[in-house]
Amino acid sequence: MHEIAELALDEAVAAGASYADVRGVVAEHESLSVQDQRVEGVARQTSRGVGIRVLVGGSWGFAATARLARQEVLATARLAVQVAEASATAQRQPVRLAPVEAARGTWATPHERDPFDVPLPEKLEMLLAATAAARQVTGLTFAKASADAWRTTTTLVSSEGADLHQTVLQVAGGVECIAVGEREVQIRSFPNSFRGYCGSGGWEDVAALDLAGQAPRHAEEAVALLSAPDLPAGRDTVVIDGNQLALQVHESVGHALELDRILGWEAAYAGTSFVGLDDLGRLRYGSPLVNLTLDTTTPKALGTYGFDDEGVPAGRTPLVVGGVLQSLLTSRETAPRVGADATSNGTMRADSWASIPLIRMTNIHLEPGEGSLEQLLDDTGRGFFLTTNRSWSIDDKRVNFQFGCEAAYEIRGGRLGKLYRNPTYAGRTTEFWGACDAISGPQAWRVYGTPNCGKGQPSQVARVAHGAAPARFRNVTVGVR
Amino acid sequence: MTAPVGREAIERLADAALERAGRSAAGVEVVVQHAAGGLTRFANSQIHQNVATADLSVGVRVVTGDGRVGVAGAHTDDPATVADTVDRALEIARVSPPDPEFPGLAPPAGHAEVPVDDATLGMSPGGRAAVVRGLLDEVPPDFEAAGAFSTDLSELGVFTTAGQRAYSAVTSVQLSAVVTGPSSSGYAEQGGRALTEIDPAAAGRVASAKARAGASPVELGPGSWPVVLEPAATGTLVQFLAYLGFGGRDHLEGRAFTAGRLGERVVDEQVTIADDALARETVGLPFDWEGTPKQRVVLVGEGVAVAVVHDRHTARRSGGASTGHGLPAPNPYGPLPVNPIMAPGDGGSVADLVAGLERGLLVTRLHYTNVVHPLETSITGMTRDGTFLVEDGRVVRAVCNLRFTQSILAALASVDAVSTETAYASELFFGGSRFPAVRLPAFEFTSSTTYG
Numbered sequence: 001m002h003e004i005a006e007l008a009l010d011e012a013v014a015a016g017a018s019y020a021d022v023r024g025v026v027a028e029h030e031s032l033s034v035q036d037q038r039v040e041g042v043a044r045q046t047s048r049g050v051g052i053r054v055l056v057g058g059s060w061g062f063a064a065t066a067r068l069a070r071q072e073v074l075a076t077a078r079l080a081v082q083v084a085e086a087s088a089t090a091q092r093q094p095v096r097l098a099p100v101e102a103a104r105g106t107w108a109t110p111h112e113r114d115p116f117d118v119p120l121p122e123k124l125e126m127l128l129a130a131t132a133a134a135r136q137v138t139g140l141t142f143a144k145a146s147a148d149a150w151r152t153t154t155t156l157v158s159s160e161g162a163d164l165h166q167t168v169l170q171v172a173g174g175v176e177c178i179a180v181g182e183r184e185v186q187i188r189s190f191p192n193s194f195r196g197y198c199g200s201g202g203w204e205d206v207a208a209l210d211l212a213g214q215a216p217r218h219a220e221e222a223v224a225l226l227s228a229p230d231l232p233a234g235r236d237t238v239v240i241d242g243n244q245l246a247l248q249v250h251e252s253v254g255h256a257l258e259l260d261r262i263l264g265w266e267a268a269y270a271g272t273s274f275v276g277l278d279d280l281g282r283l284r285y286g287s288p289l290v291n292l293t294l295d296t297t298t299p300k301a302l303g304t305y306g307f308d309d310e311g312v313p314a315g316r317t318p319l320v321v322g323g324v325l326q327s328l329l330t331s332r333e334t335a336p337r338v339g340a341d342a343t344s345n346g347t348m349r350a351d352s353w354a355s356i357p358l359i360r361m362t363n364i365h366l367e368p369g370e371g372s373l374e375q376l377l378d379d380t381g382r383g384f385f386l387t388t389n390r391s392w393s394i395d396d397k398r399v400n401f402q403f404g405c406e407a408a409y410e411i412r413g414g415r416l417g418k419l420y421r422n423p424t425y426a427g428r429t430t431e432f433w434g435a436c437d438a439i440s441g442p443q444a445w446r447v448y449g450t451p452n453c454g455k456g457q458p459s460q461v462a463r464v465a466h467g468a469a470p471a472r473f474r475n476v477t478v479g480v481r
Numbered sequence: 482m483t484a485p486v487g488r489e490a491i492e493r494l495a496d497a498a499l500e501r502a503g504r505s506a507a508g509v510e511v512v513v514q515h516a517a518g519g520l521t522r523f524a525n526s527q528i529h530q531n532v533a534t535a536d537l538s539v540g541v542r543v544v545t546g547d548g549r550v551g552v553a554g555a556h557t558d559d560p561a562t563v564a565d566t567v568d569r570a571l572e573i574a575r576v577s578p579p580d581p582e583f584p585g586l587a588p589p590a591g592h593a594e595v596p597v598d599d600a601t602l603g604m605s606p607g608g609r610a611a612v613v614r615g616l617l618d619e620v621p622p623d624f625e626a627a628g629a630f631s632t633d634l635s636e637l638g639v640f641t642t643a644g645q646r647a648y649s650a651v652t653s654v655q656l657s658a659v660v661t662g663p664s665s666s667g668y669a670e671q672g673g674r675a676l677t678e679i680d681p682a683a684a685g686r687v688a689s690a691k692a693r694a695g696a697s698p699v700e701l702g703p704g705s706w707p708v709v710l711e712p713a714a715t716g717t718l719v720q721f722l723a724y725l726g727f728g729g730r731d732h733l734e735g736r737a738f739t740a741g742r743l744g745e746r747v748v749d750e751q752v753t754i755a756d757d758a759l760a761r762e763t764v765g766l767p768f769d770w771e772g773t774p775k776q777r778v779v780l781v782g783e784g785v786a787v788a789v790v791h792d793r794h795t796a797r798r799s800g801g802a803s804t805g806h807g808l809p810a811p812n813p814y815g816p817l818p819v820n821p822i823m824a825p826g827d828g829g830s831v832a833d834l835v836a837g838l839e840r841g842l843l844v845t846r847l848h849y850t851n852v853v854h855p856l857e858t859s860i861t862g863m864t865r866d867g868t869f870l871v872e873d874g875r876v877v878r879a880v881c882n883l884r885f886t887q888s889i890l891a892a893l894a895s896v897d898a899v900s901t902e903t904a905y906a907s908e909l910f911f912g913g914s915r916f917p918a919v920r921l922p923a924f925e926f927t928s929s930t931t932y933g
Contacts, residue, residue, distance in 0.1 A: 033813040039580060041811025042573050043552040046566070049536070061606070062532040066556040076535075079606075083519070083531045086606035090614050092527040120576045142734065144813075180735045183856050265524040267627035267666075268659040270909075271848070271865070354534045393851045393884075395863040400884050400930050402861050404853055422854060426884070426928060454909075457629045458520055458532070480886055480927050481859065 001026065001048070001155045002165070004073055008052050009157050011077035017054035017084070019097065021158035022077075023309060024050045025353035028151045030116060034127045035144045036135060042120065049353035052080040058094020059087035064354040098335040098343045100312050102161035107306025109169040110299070111202030115149035118203045123147055130175040130211035137219035139226070141180040146195055147206055148172040148451075150463070154309070162311035170302060170463060172198040172451060173206035177219040179226050186225035186421060188218040188406055192243045193389050198449025198463065199300045221407060224419055231408045231423035233479030237383030238425060239376060239472045242440075244405055245366060246448035246466035247389045252429040253285075253292055254361035254464070255455075256398035257319055257327075258347075259334040261359075269457050271396025274429065275325065277337065283325040286433025291367040292320040294329060296346060302449030302465035303362035305349075310357060312346035319364065323433070329359050351460040358456050363447070365467035369439030373470050376440050378414035380472055385409045385416055386423050402426040402480060426477045435476065440469035483602045483634045486515040486537065486558075488648045491638040497560060498541055501567045503642055506543035506574065508586045510641045512770060512809065514538050518633030521609040526617050526626050528610060539563050541570040542810045544586070548579035552811050584793040587772035587803075589644035593759055595767055597634075598675035601652040604632040612656065612681045619685025620660055624692055626685065628658035632676070639772030647768045654679055655913060659866055660688040665698060665879060665933040667691025668846050668866035670713065672905040672913045674764050691845060691867045698868070698879035698933035701926075707841030707897075708924040709834045709871070713906035715823065716916035717847040717862070719754055720908050722889045723821035725858050727756070727780045727788075729795030729806070730815020738856050738890065739786050748893035750784035751826055756806070756818035762903065762915035765820040768805060770812075775805035780818060792816035825917040826899025834898055834920045836874040842924075843869040843876060847885070849909060858889040861927070868933065879933050883926040895922050 001024035012020040026048045033041040049066040050073060061084025065076040115123075127145035134143035150170040157163050174196010179186045191197050191209060199205055240248065255261065256273045264272055275283065285292075296314035298304055307313050310332050319327050327345070328338065335342040348357040377385070391404035408423035409416040427435075447467040454461055495511040502509040515537045522530040540554040551574030555566040612630050620626045631654065638648040655672035656679050669687035671679050710718070731737035738747070757777040758765025768774050771793055779787045791799065792807030795816055806816035828834050835843055850862030864883050869876045900918040907913035 031811075033811065035813065038582060039550075039578055040813040041552065042550070042577050043554070043811050044569050044573065045554040046562075047538075047556040049556060059528065060531060062530070064532070064534045064536075066536045066538070067558050079533050083533050083606040086521070086610040087528040087531040089607070089610045090523065090526075090528040090617060092525065120573065124577070146813075178736075185736050185856055263525070264625065264627060264661070265529055267524055267625075267661060268629060268657055354536055356530060356532055391851045391853055391861075393849050393861045393863070395882060395884070395930060396848050396865050397930075397932065400863060400882070400928060402884060402886070402927075424853065428930075457522055457530075458534075458631070477928075480861075481853065 004050055004068055005155050005157045008050055008073050008077045009159060011074045012052055012054045012080055013159050015078050015081040016056055017081055019055040019159055021156060022050060022052050023353055024155040026153045027352060030149045032123055032127060032147045034131055035142055036131050037128060039124060047352060051350065051353045052077050053356060054080045054084050055095055056081055056084035057088040059084050059091050060095060061087055062356045095333055096336055097332040100332060100344060103307060103311050103313060104163045106165045108167040109200045111169050113203040115171050115203040116151060126211065130215045133212040134175060134177045134215035134219040137216055137223060139179060139223035140177055140219045142178040143219065144176040145211060146174060148195060156311055158311060164307055164311055166306050168200060168305050169202065170200045171203060171206050172196055173209055173211065175211045175215045177215065177222040179222040181226035184226050186222050188222040189388055190214045190218045192448055193406065195451050198302045198451045200302055200304045201300045205300065225407060225421040228419045228421040231384065231420040231479045235475050236478055237380060237472065237474050238476045238478060239380055239383060239385045239411060239470055241387035241470050242446050242468040243448050244386055244389050245468035245471055247392055249364055249366050249466045249468060250450055251392055251394045252398055252401055254364045257329050258359045259328045259330045263334060263337060270455055274397040274399050279325050281326060284323055285320045285325050285430055286323045287436045288323045289369055289439055290320055290323045290433050290436055293318050293365050293367060294345060294362065295365060296362045298363045298447060301363040301447045302463045308346040308348045309350050310344065310348045312344045315346055317345045329361060331359050349462060351462055355460050358460060360462040361464050363465045368442045368445040368469045370441045373440050373444045376438055376470060376472060377411055379438065380411050381414055383411045384478060385411055386425060399429050424480045426480050432473060435473045436471055437474055438472040445469040482605055483517045485634060485636055485650055491636060491648060494539055494558065494563060495638055495640040498539060498563050498567050499640055499642060501564055502541060502543050502571060505571050507546040508544040508642050510542040510586050512540040513638040515636040518631060519606060519609055520629055520631040521613055522629045523613050524627040526620060528613060531606065533606060539566060540809065541567050543570045543574050544583055545574050548581060548583050549574040549577045550580050550583055551577060582794065584797040586641040586643040587645040590774050592647055592767040592774040595649060595651050595759065596674065597650050598652040600676040601632050601654055602634060612679060615681035616658055616685040619682050620689050624660050624662045624689055626658055626660045630656045637766055639768060641772055645772040647772045649767050651764065651766055653764045656681060656684055658684050658688045660692040662692045662696060665692050665695030666866045667695060670906055695867045695879040695933045698881045700881045700929055700931055701883065702929060703927050705923050705925050707838060707922050709838055709843045709918060709920045711831055711845050711918050712904035712916040713846040714844045715919050716906040716914065717850050717908050718889050718892065719821050719823045719916060720911040721850060721860050722858060723754065723756065723780060723818040725855050727790055728815050728817045729789045729791040729799065732789040733795055733798055736855065738858055739789055743786050743788065745786055746784050747786045747890055748781060748784050749896035751896045751899050752781055752784055752893050753824040754781040754821055755779045756790055756821050758820040760822055762822045763820040769807040770809045771807035773803045773805040773807060778804050790816050790818045819912065820914060822914050823916055825901050825903050828898035828900045830902045831900060831918045834900055834918055835871055835876065837898060838871045838874060838920060840872050843871050853886060860889060861886040881933055882930045884928040885925060886927040887925045892921055892924055897922055
């Protein structure tokens with residue numbers, strides 16, 4: 001692939017590109033799905049191709065192909081230049097790229113056991129054992145289990161001298177327990193909804209989940225939810241589990257702080273942001289307890305890598321410190337809008353060789369506070385505990401949100417009590433984060449993968465992650481139906 | 482310029498795979514897809530992203546004599562890689578347990594032909610940029626435009642050892658624009674199978690006029706309002722209703738509201754919804770990913786839930802035949818109606834529907850809609866790009882965006898009017914089709930924002 005990438009790069013420069021980068025990508029995905037004792041799907045997909053991004057006259061062009069014969073690659077490089085020339089006919093402001101050191105090297109996800117080398121029967125046996133354990137629970141209608149493995153190998157070369165080779169290995173696994181009743185469907189997922197655990201690493205991380213051991217408890221909860229009351233409507237104190245807060249961070253912080261959205265580049269599709277460049281250092285995003293960090297180095301997190309698709313190395317950037325906005329997610333093109341000397345914090349990623357890199361949120365964490373979940377519940381006294389995302393919606397400026405969860409429990413006397421079904425909560429971003437008055441500590445802090453982050457046209461799906469611990473919010477609207 | 486790979490080249494790839502897999506497997510299905518085209522994206526009234534891509538993929542599903550199934554795929558036209566893909570599918574099947582529910586592969590069946598638009602195929606990067614400039618020329622200098630214009634070709638071939646040999650090509654075009662002013666935004670969208678569906682100047686004018694009309698919106702509190710939903714907003718309801726209620730698998734498993742309710746009146750008799758990939762209102766292929774010809778399936782006929790869609794697996798479970806709604810294998814989600822369209826009524830234009838609204842809201846478009854309760858068909862989302870207060874049949878002022886939380890069945894239980902006019906619209910999670918506008922006596926808004 002390196003030879004093909006170099007071929008494309010030379011052709012693009014020869015055709016007139018003032019800047020060019022070429023990604024040669026080989027992406028493999030294995031997905032396994034079972035329902036009860038039936039194997040519903042076993043599939044391996046391999047995608048390989050080359051994506052060529054060029055600047056001509058300060059405008060971008062991009063062309064990509066899966067057909068890797070020499071003439072096809074050369075023609076695609078020339079097409080990228082033609083596309084850029086067309087872009088230049090509707091240009092207001094030429095692109096200027098923040099500097100980055102032209103890096104050379106390799107990076108690979110640390111892991112113990114390559115999931116693609118694990119025998120298929122072993123993986124299926126684990127999933128079938130999980131669904132069998134769940135189906136031991138009386139009243140459960142279905143149990144589903146799934147596992148995924150992704151290996152993405154990228155060769156990146158640029159006209160500035162970048163020459164990088166990276167292999168990102170990611171895994172997922174989980175079980176869903178589904179109870180169907182009269183006009184009700186209830187689901188409890190372990191360890192999370194939407195493909196379960198999702199992280200970077202090897203099969204050892206999926207095997208350690210003990211899906212079969214955990215499935216019965218979640219199956220029992222799914223059945224119990226069928227006869228539980230709906231979470232009553234009102235305003236109340238809520239403690240939100242880390243797995244739900246992860247998506248709260250995703251929707252109301254991660255997307256809101258993408259500088260391309262702030263600049264209006266996503267206005268026609270997913271929208272813009274309530275955040276402006278003038279808000280840096282000023283906007284009170286949340287209470288003083290709220291600290292949010294972009295960290296592409298977090299071990300085992302789904303959004304971890306060695307360098308982004310512009311060759312910018314992974315790193316750590318505080319976004320919100322003590323509740324005040326300090327930084328944004330940037331790229332080489334957008335960083336100069338923050339300041340003349342600003343550089344990219346390395347968030348540009350494409351979901352395949354066929355896509356252009358966009359600012360993606362990678363790993364964004366809500367930093368932990370203090371104490372255990374039990375201490376937080378004890379301190380709370382009364383309220384509701386909401387866990388595991390079921391649905392999500394937020395407006396095009398990332399302000400007005402509404403989430404649904406799989407289950408809620410009443411907090412009474414500092415302990416979890418009565419179970420409620422179909423819980424929802426809603427709010428406005430800075431009001432909500434401003435109402436945060438307690439966050440559990442490192443012992444309750446986990447990283448949750450989000451494998452289905454959508455953005456861009458044509459739509460791209462990114463795998464990202466968020467660390468969070470259960471946290472308490474006061475006077476929150478709940479029970480919207 | 483986008484050049485088709487063509488039936489012959491696709492058949493050559495498929496036949497090589499069929500021949501190799503057929504030596505070891507009892508049944509083989511080969512799916513070859515070529516997707517090529519360009520998308521020119523603009524923001525702040527300039528082109529900022531511009532792509533041209535060509536992808537060719539081969540998917541192989543094999544089944545052994547004792548019902549073991551394996552699926553593998555690769556994005557390639559390299560014969561050696563295709564051979565490796567076949568071998569991988571065979572290896573997966575060898576170590577997988579038998580699937581007693583495997584329904585067999587698609588038998589020979591003819592399918593309809595769909596027209597391919599040469600003008601779409603001939604569109605160059607320069608041509609796309611010219612369309613974008615044509616739209617931008619209509620945007621007032623104090624407004625900014627963002628959007629995308631795409632021209633695409635998709636070729637699909639499905640070949641089985643049971644004898645099916647289906648090939649089709651389809652072209653599609655889509656132009657969308659959001660024009661933004663100091664306190665408001667407006668939206669326009671066009672699309673279909675051919676370039677003649679695209680009028681960039683008209684799109685620029687519509688989105689700009691909407692943005693200007695939406696200036697200085699006022700905040701409304703939550704509450705139930707009579708509404709006129711423009712075609713894009715109607716389309717969101719229709720597409721979510723189809724997704725939630727009319728997939729054969731969810732229906733059979735009791736996870737769709739249609740379970741046990743086919744034949745019942747579920748919405749107003751003015752509502753008829755069909756899934757019809759061949760209709761001029763939508764863009765679809767004439768057969769599904771299993772090679773079964775697509776049928777027009779009436780989902781809701783004059784308010785009555787009529788039928789759900791099936792692939793070969795759910796057809797076998799239900800004792801019927803596939804309606805041609807299978808998705809790419811392996812598919813743990815079941816068949817889905819991916820080309821739902823709603824029949825227009827006799828209500829005239831959007832303006833006519835507004836004229837019949839004594840006091841209520843005109844909603845241009847819904848945003849980031851998601852499911853709250855699947856069996857109640859309850860969804861939540863936001864209005865965007867133009868929400869207006871109507872009094873005595875006239876738009877009197879713009880209002881800030883509102884959040885709705887609403888059962889689709891409840892919203893459509895009583896329909897005042899369905900427009901005669903239709904317009905093309907797509908939704909964040911679904912493809913595009915033409916939809917009418919509707920006037921409804923009640924729609925539940927649960928919270929608000931401070932901007933339009």
